[in-house]
Each structure stands twice: as C-alpha cells, then as structure tokens.
Amino acid sequence: MHELKILGVGILSWITFLPVLGMIIVLMLPKEKEKTVKWTALGITLLQFVLCIVLWMNFDNTLAGINKIEGFQFIEKFTWIDVPGFAWTNRVVIEYFMAVDGLSMPMVLLTGFIGVIATISSFSINKSIKGYMALLLLLNTGMMGTFVSLDFFLFFVFWEIMLLPMYFLIGVWGGPRRIYAAIKFFLYTLFGSAFILIVMLALYFSSKDPTTGAHTFNVISLMDPANLLPGSLLAGSLTTARLLAYAALFIGFAIKVPIFPFHTWLPDAHVEAPTAISVILAGVLLKMGTYGMLRMSYGLFPEAMVYFGYALAVFGMINIIYGSLCAMAQKDFKKLIAYSSIAHMGYVVLGMSSLTTQGISGAIFQMFNHGTITAMLFLIVGVIYDRAHTRNVDEFGGLANKMPKYFGLVIIGFFASMGLPGLSGFISEALAFLGAFSVEPIRVITIISTLGIVLTAAYMLWTLQRMFFGTLPEKWSGLTDLTAREYFMLVPLAVVVIFLGVYPSPILNMMATSVNQLVDFVSKSTSLTIMGW
Amino acid sequence: MPNFQIGLTHFLVISSLLFGLGLFAVVTRRNAIMILMGIELILNAANINFIAFNKYGQLGVDGQVISIFVIILAAAEAVIALAIVLNIYNNFKTVNADEIDNLKE
Amino acid sequence: MLTQQILDGLSKFYPETILSVTILVIVFVELFFKKKTRVSGWIAMAGLAAAMLFTFLQVNIPAQTIFFQMVAVDPFSYFFKVLLILSGFLIVLFTFLSDEIRSSEFKTQEYYALLIALTLGGFLMASSVNLLMMYLALELSSLSSYVLAGYFKKSNRSSEAALKYVIYGGVSSGLMLFGISLIYGICGSLDMFAISAYLSANPVNLITLLIAIFLMLAGFGYKISAVPFHFWTPDVYEGSPMPVTALLSVSSKAAGFAMLIRFFLVAFQNAGHPTITTEGLHQYITLPGLHWPEVIAVIAVATMTLGNVVAIWQDNLKRLLAYSSIAQAGYMLLAFVVVSPQGISAMLTYLAVYLFMNLGAFFAAILISNKYKTENIEEMKGIGYRSPLLCVSMAVFMLSLSGIPMTAGFIGKFYIFSALINNGYIWLAIIGLMNSVVSLYYYIKILKNMFLIRPQGDTGAVSFGAGYSVLLLALAIPTIVLGIFFGPLTKFAEYSVQIFGLK
C-alpha cells in the first residue's frame, strides 16, 4: 500500500499541516483558557504522532527510493505554481511534491515523537501559553515538511518556515540572554540558507524536466545527470562549479548540524531556550542539517561528495573531539549537554562520510537516537532547573539520594549518551565507526575519533559525580522527586532508548534498502573513490 | 581673421563654462538663493547646448522647443523653490543652506 | 490627419486625462469647501478609481506610441499605472488615518491635488518614449513632491526636508538635462527609438556618450535613491510627513524605475527587437562598446550595501525605513543588470511586492506614531503585547522586506536571484544574499523590541478602529498570499515585459 488518504487528502499532507490546523484552533481559543490551549496542542501532536505510526505501519521496507520515484511511498505530487512561458521566458513549474523513503521515514517518526514530548514538557510554561503553543505547532509543521518534501523549493520553504517560530520561542520564552541567542540563531541559520538558495537556483537553471520541458526543482529529476542541460553551469561531473556548489550547500547544512566552526550559535541557543525548545532544537532541528546532506548533497552532487569525503570525515572528527573537550570544560549543565550534542552529531558526520552501508545506517540511526537521548538529557536539565533555578553543576551534590527516581532516569540518559551497549546510542555509534573504519583513507581519522568515547565517558561521569554523588547541600533539602508529568515525558524516551538498544531492527530495517540504494547510487556515479589528502 | 566663424565649439565651450560655474555655485555658495541661481545656470547651460546642436545639426526646431519648455520649467521650479526658501526663512531666520542641518545622522 | 492622430492618442490617454481633470476639480472644489477637508480626499479617490477603471480597459491594448511618439501605451506602462494608482489610493487612505496630518492646522485640499499630480507624473514617466517628455514628467512629479515634503510649513523638520529636496532635485534634474542635451547633440534626436537606431548604425564618441549617461544617471539615481545619488533620502524621509514619505518611497521610486528601464532598454538595448541567442536565452542586444550593465551592477551593489549597513545603526523608524528602501532599490537594480526580460520581470515582480510590504511598513509606522507618539525603535519595547495585530502585521512586513520564505518579499528576491544565477551573475547573487542576511538584523531588531522585551510602565492594550485594522490586513494579507500563490503576479510581470513591438 503506497498511498494513504484521509478525507481525500494524502496522509503526508495531514501529518505536515495538522499542526497548522492546530495552530489556528489554538489562536481562536480565548486567552484565559490556558488548560484548553495546552490540551488542544497536546491532542494535535498526539494525533500527528498516531498518523506517523499509521504511516510506519503501512511503510514498505523493501522499497528504496532515493533517486527513483518508483521507490517512494505515499507520494503526493501536484503542480503548485505553473507560469506558462511567454516568447522570451521559460515555463516555471514548482511542485507540491511530498513522499517518504527509508531516509525520511525515521526522521518523520522522530519528529512526531519529539513533538509530543516537547508539548508535554511545555505544560510548565506559564507566560502567554497561547502564543507559545501556536508557534510550537508552526515549528512542527516546518520540521515535518522539511523531511517529507522532495521538491527543492518546497524543501527550502519549509526549511525557512521553522526559523521564525524558533526565533520567537527562544526570544520570548527564553532565559536572560535570550535576545542575543535568538538573533544569533536566526542570523546564522539565515546565512546558511542563503547558500542553499543559491545552489538551488543554480541547479534549477541547469536542469530540464523531461516531462514538462521546463526547468525543475524536483529533486529526483535533478539527481539524474541526463536531466541537466549540457553546457549549463552545473552540468558535467567534478567541474569546479559543481564542487563549489557542493561546498556552498555543505555550509548551508553544516550550520544547522552544526559543524565546527559554525557551531557557536548552538550553545547559546540551547542555554537560553526553554526546555521544550532545547528538546526540539537538539532532537529534530539539528538532524535537518545531516538529513539535508544525505538527501540533497549526496543525491545531487554524488561525485563531489566522494571528492570531499575525506574532508567530511575530518569535520566529523573535529566535531567529536572538539565538542567533547568543550563539554568537559563547562560548568553550566545545559551548555555541557549542548556541546555534547555537537560531539554526537560528529558521529553522524563521520558515519556519513564513509559512504558505506554500515556508516550511513549508523549515521541515520544515530540521528534518531541522538534525537531521543538528547531530548532526554535536556528534559533532565529542565527538571532540575525548574526546581533549583540554577544549572551550575558545582552547586549541586548528593541528588542521587534526594531524587532517586530522577537519578535512575539520569543514569539511563547519561549512559545512553556515552554509548553504553544495551542502550540505543551504542548501536548507531558502533555502526558509524565500523562504516568509517572500513574505508582505508579515513581509518586513522576513525581511530582518533574513537577517543571521543573516552572523553564522553569522562565528562558525563564527572558531571554525574559532581551533581548526584556526595552530600546534599543544605539549600537543596527541599527538592522533590519527579512529578507525574515529568514521568510522562521522560519514561517514554527511556523506554525507546532501551528498546532500540536491545532491538534496533525496527528502525534499521526501515532504512536498509534505501541506504543501500543511496550508497550504490553515489558510488556508481563516479569512478572516484574517497581519497586521503 | 577672415575665416573666423562662430561655430558649435564656441557654444559648447560657453555652455560648459556655464555648467561648471553653476556647479561651482551650487557647491560653494552658502546662501540658498545663490544655490538656486546655480541651478538656473546649469539649466541654461543645457539650453545653450540644445539650441546650438539644433542650429548646427540642422535638426528642425526640436531643440528650440525644448529650450522653451525648459525655461518654463525653470520658472516653475524657481517659484516652488523660492516659496520653500521663504518658509525656511520664517522657521530658521536664515537662508544659509549649511546652517540648516538638523536632519542628519 | 494631425487631428486624427491627436484624437486617436487621446482615446488611449483616458487615465492620464482623468487624473488631470481630478487635479483641476480638487483645486476648484477647494474654493467652495474651505473647511470640509475630507471632500477633496474623496474626490481624489474617485479620480483614482476612475483612472484605474480606464487603465483596466487598456489591458489588452496592443503596444503602440501616441502623440507623435511621445508616449507609449503598452503592457509595461500598464503595469506601472496599476502600481501607481494602487499606491496613490493607499496613500490617500493613509492620509485619512494619519493623526499627524489630521491634527495639522493646514488645509489638505492641495495636498490631494499634489498627490494626484505626482501620480500623473509617474504615469508619464512610465510611458514616455521621448527624452523631453520624460524630463517634463520627471519634473512634474518632482515639483509636487517638493511641496508635499514641506507640507507642514510650521515644522522645522518638514521645511528643512523640503529645502534639501528641492535643491538636490533641482541639481540632479539639471545634471540630467545637461546629459540629455549631450545625447541630443550626439544622436540628433530625443526620440528613444531614433537614438537607438542612430547608435546602432553610427559610430559615436563613447566618452561623450558615457559622460552623458552618467549625467542622466544622476537624474534617475536621485529618483530611485541609488548610491551615490541617495543622500537626500534619509533626511527628506525623516523630515516629511509620514504618508508623504510612504508615497516617495513607493510611487516616486517605481516611476523612477520605469523611466530607467525604458530609457536604457530602448535607447541602448534595441529592446524593440528581443532576440533569441544561441543558448536559448532571450537577451537584448547590447550596443558595442557600452558597458552600462556593469555600471548598474556597481551602483546596485553599492546601493544595497550602503543601505543595509547604515540601516543597522538607525534608531528612528522612519530613517531606518529610508535606508531600507535604499537597500531595496539596490536589489531591484541587481535584476536590471541582467538586461533580459527575465531580469526585468523579476524587477517588476519585486516592485509589486515591494508596494505592499513597504507601504505596509510605513502604515504600521504611522499607526505606531499615532498611538505611541514615537518614532524611536528603542521606545517600542513590548508594544507587541499591547497591540498584537499591529505588531504582527509589522512583523510580516519586516520579514517580507528581509525576504523570509512564505512572504511575498521572498518571492521577489527569489525571482531576482533566479535571474542573476540563470545569467551567470552568481557573485552578484551571493552579494545580494549576504546583504539580505545583514538586512535581517535591523528588521529583526524592530521585532525584537516589539516582542522579545516585555513592556515597561504602561502595559494596557492599545487598540485601533476597525478601519485601521482592515487597512492593515489589506496590506498584510497580500504580503503573505503573494508569498504562497505568486503565479498570477509573476505571470502579470512577465506579460508586462513586452515593452513594444513597434518601430
């Protein structure tokens, strides 16, 4: 079953635009009814998640997708803009083109899941909840749309859509330096998307859609070199223009990931953002960068990807080591987690750079796992911050006995972050490493990167020791253990983390065919192999 | 000098001089009225050009018609400009353009 | 024969005629309704509406020139006419709703007459194909705007703005006239087609031609406030009454662009005969030896960069919008560099979009100054919580101006950068994009003050009358809708590029 309609509208449109519907409902509710607003938002995200599950249930693991339209599922393809050509201009066609394959399916699930968790976590917001929930729902649409759109233009529109809610969510509901953080986030990301826009346009004008005869934004058509006009800017293989375009696209996505040296917005944004927003930011937003690389950079510039494969691996390594070392130096609990995010995204980049099935599967799986694990960590930070109103690690101590249930979940979260076997992070990291290691030129880089495992353990355990062990300072004697709401957001995450750690097949099977196809497509597109410098 | 004739070049030299003088006035005179006179000079320099080109290029009457239009326009512009300068005087008690610099960065 | 031609011309000149009549009627009515200030406003609106109606009747008229090749009636001028009338219409409404104007003790009758005169000037600027006609039209609109800028006679700021404007305008148009006279000397005609024909047939002294072009650029540049002819803009914008500023930033600028496009394309590009080049791109033929697109490129880059970097420093909302409009002009000029129908249609698209977002921004500024009595951004802290509709609309305009997707401004920029990239001007596109990132900073700064900082002191809600809200939405909704369904607009813009298949 590769098509699913509800009330005549495709399920992907439902999943994507349901939050917008929710936003409208929320905006129409009276301001005073805060409870209704909260529950409406939760209801909508839950419904969206249920639809994601339905999507998953109907998802066919054996179809590949990537560069073949037949392999995509739940396709929705309509013409959005069609300006017929006059004598002197070409026809312009922009499509509303959504579909999923093994690459996007895990991300859709993740977005739906984290959306629910973030909404639950948002219940503690007490300032203009209406506006908050409306923006949160809009953000959700932006993220979901990015993962399901296959028209570059549509992708870009969704990509940018989530900027704005994010800006306000950080800027209005954030911490003391929220304005600085929000502006920094906004400018950085916009800077990156400028590059994406340029590449998108350059591709558009280099292309010709076989069916319409016009230029096209259709990513799948663009992946076929036959659809690039001979002699146009981005035609050919390994031309300077293509390499530059790949690099520009890379910068655009790298800012989102974030890859050193474009990462400095992240710690600030995280520290200032409210808990739920940090959860979304780390849980989903960062993945858009790596997803973009896999979907766009790999598919559209396969030979350039191979050409720059080594550089990509180096970036991954720097992220891992640099992020870990920076994390170790932090005293702010949240900032520490933020830097650890940078390090963990490094595993994704490293795995991706290998261009092997193991590496890319590991990368995608790590994207999913990092989404859940970091969400958990940020919620953990939120729990303690809500109670103590400080995040300084050194001010705490002995919490393990004061809040034993909290401590139990902290242990799961921390050790998952360390990549402990039995928890989901291990499998993805191991696969990423195995993939990267099997490529001879980046073997040394992989070995250096494995040091990240030790460093992660070091700063995580150090934090654990400083905050949870030892004796409880007098001032925290009034702290209470988890509330029911906090259970509802932490326990599902913990369950997923453990479940996938023991039984990763549900997610891995989902992507296996597509990843194989991607690897096959990229490596066959050029005679080049990844080279050391 | 029997061969001496007033030619296009002479007109152009005159008009260029006028143009230059006009610009000079516009940039250096402090009094707003003087600046406006500089503008008149510029316009008239153009007028001389039009007429001279018209005469030496055998271009019918176009140039002359243009210069008439320009003269009229210059008059209209002067009316408005002078009214504005008058108003300035009422408000600022001065017509020195360099003293009227409240609007700036 | 002669009469026939004139009559024929007049039959295609109804919109302009109606506007002229409206001016006269307003001046006349003034004699009878000394105190009833709104009446002339309504007349102005009626006149504009009628002009609009007759403009619409010209929609399918074949491209042609009338009045002995003085004025063209073609889709290109049609586009600008629609734009100018829309803008004039909105400015009249702004004037109605502006406390600033209402509270002034001056009669407003001639205000509307001048407004219509400016619009009429704009009409003629957009359609003239003769340099003399062009100059006259320019002066018509300029003279009206001088007076409008100094409309508050008792206000120092307003008077100063008027003085600067008139001197600056006078010099610029003088320079332009001198340039025209040189072109007349070189080509022997003021008819753009004749100039084009002469230039493509005969070798000319390029240096003189270049000087002439630069002198003329002073006139165009002043109208569209392009660097380095922009200096008047911030001062005049800040000093003028707000509706006038809005008018200057949209109508006057649009007309200036129309004039610029027509002059360069017809006189220097042989635009009457677009050709298909080997690459399948539709391109005008550039005259040998003249590199004016490069000149435009430099000006465009300088304009948007300067506008943006200085805007960052502004605290006065009007002044900020002044610099922002300078920067916006830079983006539009970028599209002109391409010198292809694609570029021009992108430019037109942007202009149409710009109309909504810029007027919207000014209207929001008017409302803010009405209610909060301030133009200073720093004093707008937290007003987003006191007037949500106003500030959300303002947010839409600001984001659109900076080019965030799902707003019309994005589509405008998108088309411009498309044109640039398609024609290989990737560096220009990158500079443009970087500029729009920079611009985001100051647009966002406004939003930051409105939303991210909680109101201090008085926190009560400040609401507006229904009229205000309706007008605000009337500007905000197109700004969003055009960001999503822009097909019709771009279609219209592309259609309008067929300048004239005549001659």
Place this chain on the structure above:
Amino acid sequence: MLISISLLILFLPLLSFLILIFFGKKLPRQGDWLGTAILIICLGLAFYVLLNTGASDKFNAIYNWIDLKDAPGFGPVKINLGILIDNLSAIMLVVVCLISAAAHLFSTKYMEGDAKYNRYYAYLGIFTFSMLGIVLTDNLLMMYIFWELVGLTSYLLIGFWYENPGPQYASKKAFIVNRIGDVGFFTGIMIVYVFTKSFTFSEIFAAIEAGQLTGGWLTAAGILIFCGAIGKSAQFPLHVWLPDAMEGPTPVSALIHAATMVAAGVYLVTRTFPMMSASALTFIAYIGLITAFISATIAITQNDIKKVLAYSTVSQLGFMIMALGVGAYTAGFFHLVTHAAFKACLFLGAGSVIYGMHHEQDIRNMGGLKKKMRITYLTFLMATMALSGVPLTSGFLSKDSILAGTMAFAGLTGGFNYIIPILAFLSAGMTAFYMFRLVFLTFHGEPKNKEKFDHVKESPLPMTIPLIVLSVLSFFVFFSYNPIDANIGWFAKYVPAVQTVVPEAQRFDFQKGTTEHIVNAESPASETHGENPAAVEENHSAFTEAVHHAHYPAMGLSLFVAGMGILLAFAFYKWKKFSADAVAEKIKPLYTFSLNKWYFDEFYEGVIVKGLLMLTQAFRWFDNKVVDGVVNGAAYVTERSSSGTGKFDNSFVDGLVNLIGSVVMFFGLIFRKIQTGRIQTYLAYVLFGIILFYFIFRTM
C-alpha cells in the same frame, strides 16, 4: 537443551535485577534471599552444563540481530547474536556462578542494614548477568556489549557508597580507565570486522586461516583486542583502577576483582588466542610480566588489607596474561580458575576481618585475630598458601604450570626472553612473602588496637560458609589427582591447548609447520580421513615437549622461591629476626617508591588528567574567544571609535561571529559619518561620484 539452560542461567540474574530494582523495597528482607536463591539455582544449572559438555563439544545458537541487507561493495550485512557453549564457557559459567553465589550469601550479613540494600542486590544481579554474557557469547561484538555492561555495573558497585568521595573517584576512575582499554578493544574489533566481515569467533578464525587478515593488521588487531584485557584485567599501564576500586563493599571486591570482571580480560585473550600472532603474543607476555612484577613489588609495602590483596590480584592477573602470552594456554586459564576460588576466599576473609573489626582496614592496627576468628583465620591461611604456591594446593599446580611455560618459552626463543622466567620467579617469591606478611600482621602477634580487638568476634554463618567452601576448593584434588603435576588432571584434558590460525610467517619458530595437521586434527572429520593421530601428537608437542622438560626444574625453583619468601616473612614478622622498619629505612628510596605505587597515580593525575583539563579549558577559551569572536578585537576598535554615539549594539558584534559582522558595522559607521546633513556636501558627493564613475568606466 544446554542452550536453553545456559540462556536460563544468563537471564535469571537479570530477572533478579528487575524484580529487586522495582519491587525490592516491598519484599521481605528487601529481597536478598531472592537474589541469593537465584544464584544458587544458577550454580546448579552451571554444574549441569559443565557435566554435559565434553572437551570438544561446541553448542552454538545464533540469532540474527541486525540485518542491513545486501550492501554495495560489501555483501550481506548481518550482525548476529550467539551463544557458544564449549569447554571454556562451561568452566567459566561454574566459576562465575560459584563466586557470585558466595558473594551473594556473604553479603546477606555483611551489607545488612544498608540504606540501599535492595539496590545492592539488584546491582549484583545485573553484574552477574553481564559477566555471564561475556562468558557465553560466540562473537566479539556481543562480547564488547557485555564487556561494557560489566563496566557500567562495576561502576555502580564500586561507587555504591557514592556519598563518600573515595568511592566516587574510584568508580569514575574504574570506568574511564576501562573505557580507554575498550577503545582499543573496539578498534581491534573494527579491524577484524573490516577484514573478515564477521564478528563470530569461528568465522573470524576461518577467515584468518584463509588469509583474509594478515601482516601488520593481524598483529594490530591482536594487540588492540588485548587492550580490552589490559583495561579489564588491570594490566600495566591501566592497572591503576583496581586498587582504588577497593573502595567498594568488600563482597563486591571479591566478586569483581577476584574472579569475574578482572578475569574477563584473561578470558578474552583465551578466546581469541588462536588469532594472536607471534608479535602480539610477545607483547602480551611482556605486559603480563611487567604487571606481575610491578604489582608484586607494590604489594610488599601496602598496609591496607584490601590494597595488599588488590595488588596481589593484579600480580596474579599478570601471571595469567603472561602465561597466555608465552603460549601456556592451558596453564593461564587454569590459573584463572584456581585463583578465582582462593582469591575470592581471601577477599571474603578480609571482609570478615573488616566486619569483625568494625571497618578497620589497616593491618598495622590489627594482629592476634587468630584467637578470636578461628574459621576466618584457617580459611585465610589456606587460601594464602594456595596463592603462595605451597605444594598440595591448587595454586601450586597452576602457578607451577605457568612458570614451566615461561621457562619453556625462554628456552625455545632464547635471547632476551630469559628475562621472563627470571622476573616471574622473583615475583612468585615476593608473592609468598607479602601474603605471609599479611597473615602475620593480621592474625598473629599482639593486638595493636585493644579497644577494637575486644569487640571482635567470629563472623556469623552466612559469612563463614562461603569461606569454608572456597578454601576447600583450594586443594589440589579438585583439579588433579597428582599433587605435583596438573597435566594428568582432568582440567588439562578438558582444556587442551589450541592451535594458532595465523599464517606461518607470523608464528613463533617453534609453532611453524604444524598448521595443516593440527587444524585437521581438531575437527572430527580428520579421523575419518585416516590421518595418523600419532603424527599429530608429535607435531603438537614442540612446545608441550619443552614444557615437559621444564616442569621439574620449574617446580624446584618455584618451591625454592616460595620457600624463601615464606621464610623471609617468618623472619621479619613472626620471629622478628630483622626489623622491617629498619630495612625499609635502609632502602628508603625503594621503599617509598613501592609504597607510593611507583607514582603511577601521580603521573596520570598530574600529566594526563591535568593536561586534559587544561586542554579543555584552552578549547573553551578558543571557542568563546576565537571562534565566537574572530573579530572581537575589531569590534572593540569599532566600539571605541563609536563610543561617542553610544548606540553601538553589542549583541550584533557578538552575534555575527565572522569578520563580516564588524566590517559591516564599521562601514555602516563610516557611511553614517558622510551623512552630514548639509545639502551642499551631498551635492559635492554626487559630483564626486559621477567623476569617479567616469574614471572607473572610461577604460572599459
């Protein structure tokens, strides 16, 4: 059937963990009986498995865990989980279950009344589960998984009393140091996987034999996998965590540090023994030797009862590793088994003493306890004799085999390798010395702390039963009928030497030329092909022969050094012929060097940890100042220059982290300055602009 039983053994402790962690508080006695009972059942089942597994039996069950389908350029990617029951795992099952059961039982009294009693038992359960996982697995990846889980659970157990700073640091140190070894282990696994495309031992060996992994990579893989053992088995240079880990509860020390976790490293090397190249084996042998020697020298001077035992453990682990390194496969594994019993006995005995002395651990404050703690004393003495290598004990058998192995190895390879037996014998002598020193100081002589001494009484039954059982197991009869030769015992038959699969070129000379026969001999098929078993036996014996020859000299020597050690201990501490303090004073530098554990901790703390922390601070600085403000300098200048206007927006300069940010601001400032408000200035600019344009474009 055996597979199901082994799965039962594996998962019962996990069940115990789950029940106790969630419901432990609600059960009577917080559920300690449950954990203990489960472990005793497991022990019974483990015996069943052992009895039903023949020496050459291999029961294998696999489950496909991850399937990434057909990867381009690689082939099918299938990652399996599997259980393998053979002679090694069957023995280890019994060992682990036995020690764990003993620790469980012992703890019922020792830990009684602790605030986190149920959590303690839960942790014991999951620890046992993880350890059994290591034992039962048939592949490297799963071994790594349980390996790490053991790390986690040991972290929890060592840091059980995390309220105190000691356990906090010790647990963290243990985990991180183990992690360092694990990184090596994981890298080794990656190498193996990349070349052989499998994690399963049998497939890996087959692939290596087929020549898929050779040369430097093979040696690297061997050494890196051994790195895991360096961490877990506390080998030099990562041995530092183990003595510190004594901060955990004493039964935990017995469980973790005597028989299970630290034995995992040895077990790993045993499992991967066939793929170790000659270079890797030499490396292993020397690491083991260095460890054995260093920790023996340290143990001599320690005063904490548990620290002495800890260093002796490290030393004995060094012996086992060394044995494997020199090729004495059976001996190494044998020592693992025997050592598990008597070392657990020692630790539990120490626990009993500590319990009796109310948490006094310094042996200088003890003495004379043998009168009051009869059972503890006797069992402790028995285990000490086993550890020292006194005849008729199990320790004598296993240690003697190892020493014979080292001699054989030195004899076969010659040269510098003679250092191995020399230092090994020396260490054996020191072992005897410090163990008896411990016994004398603790149980003999006069009580030094009267007050505490008066309250001492024998520990209750649940504590003494494990002691008795374990000390009885230190007799030779359980392993060999011949008290002086282990080779004829059932153990040696049950765990015969395995043959290497590495290519000829990478073997020791004495291993060469035997491949075909041996490999065939191992598979039952070879017999049907009519190979001559005698020939196999002959080829097999190049090393065995040497060991056989070395047996009696080694035994003699070992008896001599052990005797000397014991004699010295008597002389110093029983008969007081010499004063230990005076001797210590005479060789003060050596003494302090030993007392301070060769300054390893100081070195690591001062150089590596401090260095790392400084590095992180440097990175933080770099991130804040350099990456986030490449241009804060430029911004500062701009700020200065615009201080008059006071409008400078800090957040902008901070925010745009690149040069553009401040350049933009800077130009903005400049362009602002030209907006003077004077109309004539503007006009001048316009003219200037036109002229400029003219000059720029004139030439184009």
